[in-house]
Amino acid sequence: TWVSRSTTAKWSTLKVVSMEAPRLASLPRSMSQRKKTKVPTFNKMTLLDMPVSNNGARVRMLIYLKGLEDEIDIMSPEVVGGLKSDEYAVLNPQCKMPVMVLPDGMSLPESEVIVNYLVDKYGEVEPDLMPHSPELRARGQLAIRFHDLYINNIQGCMYKAMDIDSRADMIRSLNEQLDVLEEIVMGPYITGHFMSTADCALFPTFVFMVFILPKYFGWETVFHRRPKLEAWFNLLCSQAVPAKVKAELESGLNGWAANERWD
Ligand SMILES: N[C@@H](CCC(=O)N[C@@H](CS)C(=O)NCC(=O)O)C(=O)O
Structure with a gap:
């Protein structure tokens, strides 16, 4: 028995309907299928x-x-x-x-x-990318978790086919999540004076947003009233490794543009 509801329905109007479990076709998710691959x-x-x-x-x-x-x-x-x-x-x-x-x-x-x-x-290989106190580590984990749970799951609204209302809802939500992150970032890096895994997690997604939102969604900037995020993003862009990662991502995004993904 599966539970379905329209996206606007309240919990009280939940409809319980009976239907077969969706078939996950040929993916070898079970052990017996895997043995054959x-x-x-x-x-x-x-x-x-x-x-x-x-x-x-x-x-x-x-x-x-x-x-x-x-x-x-x-x-x-x-x-x-x-x-x-x-x-x-x-x-x-x-x-x-x-x-x-x-x-x-x-x-x-x-x-x-x-x-x-x-x-x-590789804990002994510098930089360790681990903030140096439990509080800073927790802040880094929070930035990563918010990014993974509330941005990653809707980032497709910037480049995937979908109906216009869903896209508008998700773009709005993305905008709100940026305000949440503005309050978490300490500066100059997300967890303060040293780069950490939180910077690694968030920076590539910001490259996407900075590339896509002004050009294809008419945003003036991703950083309106977000000075801490703006300074953070610019700092990373000025450094060799993040700049290399940015160039890799942009080569892919330029490929999407050339294939008329947003036309
Ligand atoms: N939570 C996963 C997300 C993985 C994910 O969504 N990967 C994307 C690329 S960034 C992908 O494989 N997309 C292609 C597809 O879904 O077919 C992770 O952090 O690794």
Whole structure:
């Protein structure tokens, strides 16, 4: 039995309807299906990702900051047949980028899980990207969680096909979430004097917003009445590693523009 309701219905008007569970077609999500699919393996730690992926970019930013390029290969999901292939689905049952595959065959989906794994594994490699007090660590985690829960899930409104009302609602919500972040960022970095994993998580998404919202949604700026976020974004843009990540993301976004994604 599944519960459905229209998006405007109140809880009191919930309708309980009976229908079959949605079929997840051929994705090898269960153990028995997985056994039939050859699990891709790599000799070196390998991140499957593409330049335009903002979630992947948070992991790439950490890899470049810590100088781990010799330890970790970065390849396109196409090397295992693409995001929708059975081979990719055994690495990440959500079929999304990025995923990290370890030499022993273990695969780690979810950018924040990968970032925390690398911070843990390469803790002795500077910069440590961990704020130096429980309070600052909590603030960083809060920025990341708000970003992941309330921005990541609607960021598609900037570039995915959808009806105009849903898009308008999500763009409005994005605008509100930026005000929430303005109150969290301490400056000059999100958690104060040192860069942390919170900067890695948020910066790529800001590159998306700064690229897309003024050009295609008529925003004057992403930073209206958000001076702390503006100073933070400009500071990161002036540094080599974030600038490299920004250029990677923009190469993908320019590709989307050339393919008339927003026309
Ligand atoms: N929560 C996931 C989100 C992953 C995600 O949404 N990845 C996007 C790229 S940034 C993706 O794979 N999109 C392609 C698709 O969904 O087909 C994470 O942080 O890794």
